[in-house]
Amino acid sequence: MNERRRPNLPPSSAPGRRRRGGRARLRPGGRSRLLWPGLAAGAVLVLAGGLALKGVTEPAGRPADAAGAPPATETGGTEEARKGAPEKAEDGKRGAEKEKEKDKEAGAGEKPDPDSIPSSGPGTFATADGGGDRVGGSGRTLTYVVQVEDGLGIPAREVATEVERVLADERGWTADGKVGFRRVSGGASDFRVRLATAGTVDDICGQYGLDTGGEVNCNVGQDVMVNLKRWLLATQYYADDVTSYRTLIINHEVGHFLGHGHEGCPGAGRPAPVMMQQIKGLHGCRTNVWPYDADGRPITGPAVG
Incomplete structure (x- = not known):
């Protein structure tokens, strides 16, 4: 996939790879990609966490099953094999349920009234204190801070706990055995995960020529910008599982920071890649x-320009 020409970064921002997901309008002079997390009512969106890519639509109806459940198959073979199949199927079902429960450990709680979510804030941030242990392989270690815009009533340490959970999971980006992460609370860091109101996300992403329209998450420079509305309400495919959608936000945008581009569905019935703009349609996936499955195999698809 060809590299796009990067806009000039603001002097105050640390350099970094600019990525984002979904559908967005570019302001004059800027180029980038964003992930549109669509509205829960079923419209557009990534902060996943996107861009002026090809528009797609998704048929109405209940979203496909989560990735942990294997595709349904007919049981065949000998009579002995058929007798053993129900037990194996039940084992697989229990395994999938355990994975789903693991994904929900943090507990997202009841979703708020959309009208109660502030659309703008002061643009200043509180950084989660303390720090975390290093997680991941033996290669490079990326440090990060977690910040929450002032006035949201959400403790930064609470958000940091969720981010740490995602980045430490064995199905996350550390599964390649090369990259590691460690949360810090001060000094220099490689990137920042920042939960902010739509207005503040628009302002920060707009400095790089991106029009996030009050709905989009983005990765610009060293910032993984998380739209508060998306964090609290998720999107149509994750309306009943906000915690999983938060996981998708972090993995998708951190994936962009690591240099991964957008991907498409690899085939009907297969799990959607984490770098796929899932809000724009699952296309059979x-x-x-998660970027890797429980056996450490990457979940990928064809590159999308």
Whole structure:
């Protein structure tokens, strides 16, 4: 996939790879990609966490099963094999349920009234204190801070706990055995995960020529910008599982920071890659929020320009 020409970064921003997901309008002089997390009413969106890519639509109806459940298959073979199949199927079902429960450990709680979510804030941030242990392989270690815009009433440490959970999971970006992460609370860091109101996300992403329209998450420079509305309400495919959608946000945008581009569905019935703009349609794939499966195999698809 060809590299796009990068806009000039603001002097105050640290350099970094600019990525984002979904559909967005570019302001004059800027180029980028964003992930549109669509509205829960079923419209557009990534902060996943996107761009002026090809528009797609998704048929109405209940979203596909989560990635943990294997595609349904007919049981065949000998009579002995058929007798053993129900037990194996039940084992697979229990395994999928355990994975789903693991994804929900943090507990997202009841979703708020959309009208109660502030659309703008002061643009200043509180950084989660403390720090975390290093997680991941033996290669490079990326440090990060977690910040929450002032006045949201959400403790930064609470958000940091969710981010740490995602980045430490064995199905996350550390599964390649090369990259590691460590949360810090001060000094220099490689990137920042920042939860902010739509207005503040628009302002920060707009400095790089991106029009996030009050709905979009983005990765610009060293910032993984998370739209508060998306964090609290999720999107149509994850309306009943906000925690999993938060996982998708972090994995998708951090994936962009690591240099991964957008991907498409690899085939009907297969899990959607985490770098797929799932809000724009699953195209036969099943929902999935992890870059690797439980066996350490990457979940990928064809590159999307």
